[in-house]
Amino acid sequence: MRVFTRIVELQSFSKAAEDMQIPAATATYTIKQLEARLGVRLLQRTTRHVSPTLDGQAYYQRCVRILADVEETEAGFGNSGAAPRGKLRVDLQGTLAQHYVLPRLKEFFARYPDIELEIGVGDRYVDLVRDGVDCVLRAGELRDSSMVGRRVATLQQVTCATAVYLDRQGTPQTVEDLHTQQHRAVNFFSSSTGKFFPLEFTVNGEQRSITLPGSVSVSSAEAYAACCANDLGLVQLPRYHVEHLLRSGVFREVLSAYRPKPMAVSVVYPHQRQLSPRVRVFVDWLSDVMTAAS
Structure with missing residues (x-):
């Protein structure tokens, strides 16, 4: 069952064998024996791709539940007691x-x-x-x-920029100042979807999205903060990430009265x-x- 589920998940006999540290021939033989015993074909094989049949998909769903139950049961016995390993x-x-x-x-x-x-x-x-x-x-x-x-935490978010940038562009006092003072942003986009994320502000209890022009767009949090540190515009990110820069005065928070809602952190x-x-x-x-x- 473990061999079969890893082949389904990785869509490859060779990758599953490598992942489980067994010979590729062992993985192939195991599935042949399993299919022969069950009397059904579990996997569709091509030169580039492995996918479960309808029977294989149903068998996979049961296997993962059974394997989890087995691990749960065995964890309570043996010399290790209930300690997971x-x-x-x-x-x-x-x-x-x-x-x-x-x-x-x-x-x-x-x-x-x-x-x-x-x-x-x-x-x-x-x-x-x-x-x-x-x-x-x-x-x-x-x-x-x-x-x-x-959900395991909620993190306060701040809008900030470098002191150099704000001395040059002006410090916004209201959300409208972002446009009237012609502010720019370091823009952030998702590396998986390509979606751009606007700046978010809480105005009169409601969330308001603002999109600003910018010279650079990035898809990682480290690059996001680094571009801001080079005076390229406003950013919006969890406070912990720039706490040391705020304390040193390199970064300044702006529009603190309009902070976005806290960011949720979850284990998935x-x-x-x-x-x-x-x-x-x-x-x-x-x-x-x-x-x-x-």
């Missing part, structure tokens, strides 16, 4: 990882020494099922209803993996870390 693949948004999670990892390993973490760090879109990722930590509103999302994982003890303890630990920080 094994590899856990997670993906963390870059700045959240750097500021909150990575500095406290030793606390997690002190509590769960038998778990091995494989951590991806960045802002890219992750297909949790196909990429074989157990959970991700992401900022922003959740849009994928096929996943389980657990597939439905079929919500029973995994490894996922559960890591999600609980992430929740504790982010709640304490926010």
Whole structure:
């Protein structure tokens, strides 16, 4: 079942075999034996692509539930007691990882020494099922209803620019000043969808979106802050990311009376993996870390 589910998720016999550290021939033989025992074809194979048949898709959905139940059951027996063990693949948004999670990892390993973490760090879109990722930590509103999302924090957002930029362009006192003073922005877009995100402000209790012209658009939080630091315009991002620059006076917050609503931070994982003890303890630990920080 484990071999079969990884082939479905990675859409490849060779990639699944590499992921599970078994010979490719073993993966092929395993599926042949499984199909022969069940009396149905589970996978459609072409030279470039592997996909489940209708029977294969139904079998996959049952397999992931059974495997999660097996892991849950076995975690309560044996010499390790109830301590979870094994590899856990997670993906963390870059700045959240750097500021909150990575500095406290030793606390997690002190509590769960038998778990091995494989951590991806960045802002890219992750297909949790196909990429074989157990959970991700992401900022922003959740849009994928096929996943389980657990909100673990809300972060205050600020609008800011460098002192050099504001001395040159003027400091806006109202949202309307952004246009009358001809302000510019460092614009941010999604690397997965290409969608541009406007600046958001709370005006008389309602959210208002403002799009400003700019000389540069970026798709990563680090590049976003770096362009602002080079006097290229206004940005809007969680306060923790630029706290040190605000304290030093390099950045100045503007329009604090019109701050956007706080940014949600959530842990997201597939439905079929919500029973995994490894996922559960890591999600609980992430929740504790982010709640304490926010």
